[in-house]
Amino acid sequence: MTDIKKHIPNRKCIGCRCSKPKGQLIRIVKYNGNVFVDKTGKSDGRGAYFCGSAVCLKTAIKSRRLEKAFRMQIPAEIYNTLEELSSNMEVQ
Numbered sequence: 001m002t003d004i005k006k007h008i009p010n011r012k013c014i015g016c017r018c019s020k021p022k023g024q025l026i027r028i029v030k031y032n033g034n035v036f037v038d039k040t041g042k043s044d045g046r047g048a049y050f051c052g053s054a055v056c057l058k059t060a061i062k063s064r065r066l067e068k069a070f071r072m073q074i075p076a077e078i079y080n081t082l083e084e085l086s087s088n089m090e091v092q
């Protein structure tokens with residue numbers, strides 16, 4: 001009776017490593033050797049998560065967090081997309 005696991009699984013940001021509900025994070029997915037930003041949150045594949053902070057994006061780029069998570073080169077356009085998304089989030 002004590003082990004109730006009904007909560008939404010949290011995911012960790014690639015920058016600050018803070019845990020947040022999946023729906024509040026931007027998802028980056030690797031699928032069939034391609035990496036893309038999953039705006040629907042429903043794509044198949046292995047995911048990494050980003051909280052939307054510009055600081056976290058810098059940390060992730062500097063520490064090559066996505067490269068490490070996916071074990072491959074990350075195209076510049078992925079970072080461009082994340083940058084766009086993070087600046088959009090800051091305006092709100």
Ligand SMILES: [Zn+2]
Binds near residue numbers: 056
């Ligand atoms: Zn973060």
